[in-house]
Amino acid sequence: MKNILTGIRPTGNLHLGHYFGAVSNWVDLQDKYNTFIEIADVQALTDNFNNPDKVRKNVKELTLDLLACGIDPKKTTIFIQSLIPEIAEATVYYSNLVTISRLYRNPTVKTEIKQKKDLFGNGESVTYGFLGYPVSQAADITMFDGQLVPVGEDQLPLLEQCREIVRKFNSIYGNTLVEPEQLLTKNTRIKGLDGNEKMGKSLGNAIYLIDDLDTISKKVMSAVTDPNKIKKDDKANPDVCMVYYYHKLVNKDNLDTVCSECKNGSRGCVACKKELINKMMEFLKPIQDKRKEYEKNMNLVEQILKDGTNNARKYAINKMKLVRKNMKIDYFE
């Protein structure tokens, strides 16, 4: 069975964008592959070093969200990055194989630095840790022989950087690391309620898996609809309406009706939104029910994290032995 490794930063709760874009795929993959999911707290700290409480809180929140979505701890190893020191160790060794200008050229890093002007001041004063997080991510993947990495398009430059590090490492120290490939999945990027291409916390346009009826109602009621539809019985174009966009995700059975009624003017936007709210709640119910079960049993959740981290650690320790041997720093072995 091939190893799959993916990671997620504990900086907030999961929203529908995470669910449809990533986590639902991971749930399918765990049956076919040896799957590792890393809670990337070290990476989260690269741009949240000034907010340790946020990262700590979200390690548990994220674990609950993942379990609620159907990540099965019997099939998937969920682990905490900072508790695997071998990842930090590998990061140090890999740092020698990457130039600073190459890191600055990484498109993902470039975009993120621009977005973080408030944290770093101008681009010149970006921290060493943040600039280097692709190196640490290469360690995440290679310490677990991650052969396949299910990631979205925005992460491709990070994977390419990892592949370069692996090739360079192997060419100098001999064949040691596995070169990962991207796993192309039905990677649907979900638009925000406002029509923005991306759903995100900072954009304030996200529906969270833990949102309750009241929250969902408010959000859906203010979603962007066809601006040309003024009166209830105006004909409209569902393809420019975010409410319709979400009907496509959670109301597949009644989609044809929604579409034709919108087009022929027999459907008012308020009724249409109310239907979406109900369907959204129906969709979220099993996820929220499962989450509540786990919330009642936080000892179990903690045990899942401990066991996952222990298993991951064993794997990484073993891998690090080979790394040290091939780098000729296994002094007393």
Ligand code: TRP
């Ligand atoms: N950079 C990823 C993100 O921001 C998270 C991540 C950390 C990751 N380590 C990883 C993804 C290893 C894939 C493989 O979402």
Ligand code: SF4
């Ligand atoms: Fe959108 Fe529904 Fe209004 Fe049509 S009727 S514009 S699909 S909210």
